[in-house]
Amino acid sequence: DAGITQSPRHKVTETGTPVTLRCHQTENHRYMYWYRQDPGHGLRLIHYSYGVKDTDKGEVSDGYSVSRSKTEDFLLTLESATSSQTSVYFCATRPGTGLYEKLFFGSGTQLSVL
Amino acid sequence: QQQVKQSPQSLIVQKGGISIINCAYENTAFDYFPWYQQFPGKGPALLIAIRPDVSEKKEGRFTISFNKSAKQFSLHIMDSQPGDSATYFCAASNGAGNMLTFGGGTRLMVKP
Numbered sequence: 001d002a003g004i005t006q007s008p009r010h011k012v013t014e015t016g017t018p019v020t021l022r023c024h025q026t027e028n029h030r031y032m033y034w035y036r037q038d039p040g041h042g043l044r045l046i047h048y049s050y051g052v053k054d055t056d057k058g059e060v061s062d063g064y065s066v067s068r069s070k071t072e073d074f075l076l077t078l079e080s081a082t083s084s085q086t087s088v089y090f091c092a093t094r095p096g097t098g099l100y101e102k103l104f105f106g107s108g109t110q111l112s113v114l
Numbered sequence: 115q116q117q118v119k120q121s122p123q124s125l126i127v128q129k130g131g132i133s134i135i136n137c138a139y140e141n142t143a144f145d146y147f148p149w150y151q152q153f154p155g156k157g158p159a160l161l162i163a164i165r166p167d168v169s170e171k172k173e174g175r176f177t178i179s180f181n182k183s184a185k186q187f188s189l190h191i192m193d194s195q196p197g198d199s200a201t202y203f204c205a206a207s208n209g210a211g212n213m214l215t216f217g218g219g220t221r222l223m224v225k226p
Contacts, residue, residue: 004157035216040123042203042216043158058213090157100146100165103214105157 003027004106006091012112019078021109023091025071030096032074033058033103034066036087043090049074050096081113117141118206120217127224133191135220137204140185144206147180148214149189152201161202162189194224 003026013019023032031050035043045058047066055066063085065077078085088110092103120137127133137147148163164171164178164187171178177190191198204217 040218042118042120042218044216045213048213092157100163102148102160102163103150103158105159107155107157 004091004093004104006089006106006109008109009107010110012114013081014114015082016080019081019111019113021076021089021091021111023074023076023106025074025091025093027093027095027104028071029093029104030071031094032068033092034064034074034076035090035092036060036085037090037108038087046076046089078111081111083113085111086113087111117215118204118217120204120220122220123218124221125223127194127222129194129196129224129226131194131224133189133194133198133222133224135189135202135204135222136186137188137206137217138184138186139206139215141206141208141215142185143208144215146207147178147187148205149176149178150203150205150216152203152219154200158203191222194222196224196226198222199224 005024007022033048034046044060049055049068067075088108090108091106094101118139149161150158151161152158162173162176166182175192180187202220205214207214
């Protein structure tokens with residue numbers, strides 16, 4: 001998976017608790033993304049980063065925040081988890097050296113909010 | 115609103131048959147159309163991609179057909195094999211921003 005590690009791989013939490021998911025890459029890629037995957041909805045972009053401390057919102061950013069203090073790490077935080085945030089979360093990266101680059105995905109984090 | 119619509123949601127094909135997955139898009143600014151393949155428990159991986167300057171691209175048993183006027187593109191898997199059983203996502207972006215918009219996914223099962 002192109003040196004992309006997501007942690008944890010599985011998490012069960014309760015409504016109202018904060019949750020942080022981590023994405024770590026060893027490829028020195030400039031761009032990093034957080035997607036959520038839900039049946040029938042495909043992959044939807046939550047937030048992305050185009051450099052250290054440079055982030056922007058995606059299609060479904062409400063209820064999520066991100067931070068990138070180092071090139072290799074991109075954190076996704078659910079400030080107060082809700083049942084609608086039960087999903088599989090994928091981190092992706094791309095080099096950022098040209099157009100039409102492919103995305104490299106991690107193996108995902110299965111999050112269940114009870 | 116879903117800018118890339120994918121069909122069918124699920125598909126069952128016999129070994130050796132042809133699998134066909136269709137996608138339609140709305141944004142005429144899109145100029146890059148990749149397909150990603152995802153096996154259970156794994157992240158998606160790029161399978162094949164096309165730019166709108168060509169109507170077809172073939173890589174082995176996988177072919178993308180592109181119809182710019184109809185704003186549609188499709189993935190054909192020839193001689194489908196059980197190992198092709200996976201979820202397939204079409205996607206689209208405009209290369210300047212390279213923000214991919216994904217379709218809803220198709221779960222393909224190839225029966226032996």
